[in-house]
Amino acid sequence: MKRILIIEDNKTLAKLISKKISLELDFEVDVAYKLSEAKLFLKMFNHFIILTDLNLPDAPNGEVVDYLMKKNSRTIVLTSNVDKKFRKQMMSKNLIDYVHKGSVNDVSYIINTIKRLEKNQKHKILVVDDSMVFRKQMVNMLENLFIKVFAVAHGEEALNMLQTHTDISLVLTDYNMPVMDGMQLTIEIRKKYTKNDLSVLVISSNEDDEINAMFLKNGANDYIKKPFSKEEFSCRVNNALEAKENIDAITNLTRRDFLTGLYNRQYFFKKMDSYIEQIDQTNEQFAVAMIDIDNIKDINDTYGDEAGDKSIIALSEILRSCTNHKDLVSRFNNEEFCVVLKDINQLNTHHIFERIREEIKNVVIFSNKGKSIKFTASIGVVIHKDDTFDESINQADMLLYKAKQNGINQIVFE
Numbered sequence: 001m002k003r004i005l006i007i008e009d010n011k012t013l014a015k016l017i018s019k020k021i022s023l024e025l026d027f028e029v030d031v032a033y034k035l036s037e038a039k040l041f042l043k044m045f046n047h048f049i050i051l052t053d054l055n056l057p058d059a060p061n062g063e064v065v066d067y068l069m070k071k072n073s074r075t076i077v078l079t080s081n082v083d084k085k086f087r088k089q090m091m092s093k094n095l096i097d098y099v100h101k102g103s104v105n106d107v108s109y110i111i112n113t114i115k116r117l118e119k120n121q122k123h124k125i126l127v128v129d130d131s132m133v134f135r136k137q138m139v140n141m142l143e144n145l146f147i148k149v150f151a152v153a154h155g156e157e158a159l160n161m162l163q164t165h166t167d168i169s170l171v172l173t174d175y176n177m178p179v180m181d182g183m184q185l186t187i188e189i190r191k192k193y194t195k196n197d198l199s200v201l202v203i204s205s206n207e208d209d210e211i212n213a214m215f216l217k218n219g220a221n222d223y224i225k226k227p228f229s230k231e232e233f234s235c236r237v238n239n240a241l242e243a244k245e246n247i248d249a250i251t252n253l254t255r256r257d258f259l260t261g262l263y264n265r266q267y268f269f270k271k272m273d274s275y276i277e278q279i280d281q282t283n284e285q286f287a288v289a290m291i292d293i294d295n296i297k298d299i300n301d302t303y304g305d306e307a308g309d310k311s312i313i314a315l316s317e318i319l320r321s322c323t324n325h326k327d328l329v330s331r332f333n334n335e336e337f338c339v340v341l342k343d344i345n346q347l348n349t350h351h352i353f354e355r356i357r358e359e360i361k362n363v364v365i366f367s368n369k370g371k372s373i374k375f376t377a378s379i380g381v382v383i384h385k386d387d388t389f390d391e392s393i394n395q396a397d398m399l400l401y402k403a404k405q406n407g408i409n410q411i412v413f414e
Contacts, residue, residue, distance in 0.1 A: 002027050002048040003027060003030060003045050003047045003048060004025075004027045004028070004029050004030070004047060004048055005029075005030045005032065005041050005042070005045075005049075005051070005052075006029060006031045006032070006050075007032045007033075007034075007035070007050065007052040007053060007064060008031070008032075008052070008078065009033050009034060009055075009057055010053070013101065014033065015031070017051065018031050020107055021111065021114070024111050024115075025111065025114060025118075027048065027114075030045065033056075034056045034058045034059070035056050035058050035059040035063065036058055039067075042071060042073070048074070048114075049075070049096070049114060051078055051110065052065070052068065052076070053077075053078050054077060054079045054081060062090075065077060065090065065095070066093075074144060074146075075094075075095050075096060076095065076096050076097045076099060077095055078099050078101045078110075079099070080100065080101055080102065082100060091229070091230050091231065094140065094144060096144055096145065097113060097231070097234070098231075099113075116238055117146045118146075119242075120145050120147045120238075120241065121147075121148075123147050123148070123169040124149070124165060124167060124168045125148070125149050125170045126149075126150045126151075126152070126161055126165075126168050126170070127139060127149060127150070127152070128152055128154065128155060128157075128171060128172065128174060128177070128182070129151075129173070129174040129203075130176075130177040135151045135153075138203075138233075139151050141230060141234065145238070147241075153177070154177040154178050154181075155173070155177060155180025155184055155185030157179075158171065158180075158185055159188055159189075162189070168198065169199065169241060169244055170199045170200075170201060171198065171199070171200045171201070172203055172237075173185055173186065173200065173202055174202075175204035175206050175211070176204070176206070182215070183211075183214065183215060183218065186200050186202070186215060186218050186219055187218050187219070189219065190218065190219035195219060195221055196251065199240045199241075199243070199244055200219060201221060201222045201224065201236065201237070201240055202220045202224070203223075203226060203228075204224075204225065205226040207225075221240060222239075255267040257330075259309060260312060260313055260331050262319075262320075262329050262330055262337070263328065263329065263330040268330035272328065272340065275340075275342070284343050285343070285344060285345060285384065286340055286344060286383075287340065287344055287346075287381055287382070287383050288338070288340055288381070288389075288392045288395075289379055289381040290332075290336065290337070290338055290379070290380045290393070290397045290400040291315070291338070291378070291379050291400070292336045292377060292378055293311055293315060293335035293375055293376075294375065294376045294377055294378055294404070294408040295375070296311060296312075296375070299311055303367040303368075303371065303373060304368065306368060307365065307368075310366075311375050312331070312335055314360075314363050314365050315335075315337065315360060315363075315377060316329075318356060318359045318360055319337060319339060319356065322352060322355055322359065323339060324341070324342070327340060327342055328340040338393065338396075346383055350413055353411050353413075354411060356377075356379070357376075357377065357409070357410070360376060360377045361409060376408060376409035377409070378400055378408050378411075378412075379400065379410075379412070380395075380397060380399025380401070380403055380411075380412050381396060381399065381411060381412070381413045381414070382395045382414050395414070399412040400412070
């Protein structure tokens with residue numbers, strides 16, 4: 001489990017923050033009341049982040065910050081010092097943040113910051129700037145926010161990087177660059193990626209408001225003027241990543257079945273349209289299967305609808321585990337599922353669905369009263385040939401019906 005170190009001589013506040021973190025986050029919390037105690041914890045453990053006061057009994061003048069910087073510890077300073085000059089001096093160091101400890105709201109801010117830093121670990125950012133000094137500065141700030149960073153010198157390199165790393169969340173680009181400037185890069189990005197797919201944040205010293213407006217009109221999500229403060233930079237980057245996460249979550253809801261998390265029927269057909277278009281000029285084969293839980297009405301009537309839901313979830317997990325990441329699995333309706341196995345022959349198809357049938361037969365779920373329940377499923381499978389995809393679906397559905405008529409818990413394959 002990850003750990004957080006709190007260095008704070010106010011024991012009441014330290015315990016409050018520690019308790020809040022333990023309740024809301026999945027972290028082990030170490031608490032030190034002075035620098036010497038903190039050094040012992042730092043020798044024993046690696047900490048995800050350190051929250052430290054500035055004035056400690058054995059380090060009254062902020063010496064703790066310099067010590068943590070030498071240790072390359074990711075650090076948030078907690079202080080009651082509101083002097084702006086001193087704050088600026090502290091933020092010139094490689095701190096994540098400088099937080100005033102004045103109220104419960106400040107503790108909530110710290111919790112939210114840690115949550116944001118955890119989420120940042122899933123993101124990749126591409127920095128595009130012809131200044132090596134400025135590139136390095138931005139890379140350091142972003143890596144301090146737990147973000148994986150790639151850095152290139154101009155737009156053409158950036159486009160190549162986007163082709164290689166398709167999971168980049170945000171592009172930070174300068175305006176004036178050789179080969180391809182930031183404006184042209186933004187235009188090229190928007191030819192392939194929408195604002196929902198990839199965020200673009202422009203950073204430039206240009207004072208022309210028309211240029212700024214042109215960037216936004218051509219698809220930039222936001223614009224920062226140089227010079228900027230570290231806090232402004234961090235806030236804008238974090239806001240951009242949070243906005244993308246929210247959009248991804250909403251998009252995911254429109255594509256996924258609420259109970260199982262599998263593709264819903266509508267999005268499944270959209271993905272299949274793209275796949276069939278992709279393999280149109282090849283001889284690639286794929287298998288289509290319709291799968292239906294046997295006698296689910298009896299499960300619902302005997303053990304309740306929640307038991308029926310558990311059987312549906314259990315089946316969905318089996319389908320996930322038995323198929324390849326490139327295959328498509330969808331919940332069509334109620335207890336009925338559709339599976340497409342891509343680039344596969346008849347023999348391997350039969351092996352996979354026989355394994356699925358066996359795993360379904362052997363799985364056990366439990367009712368609310370602890371009663372063990374077993375169930376089976378019937379499967380109709382067809383190798384797609386020259387028919388339309390809809391015709392293959394209908395054929396697999398007919399084979400599923402035949403499996404039911406033949407006595408359930410079996411595969412009918414054609």
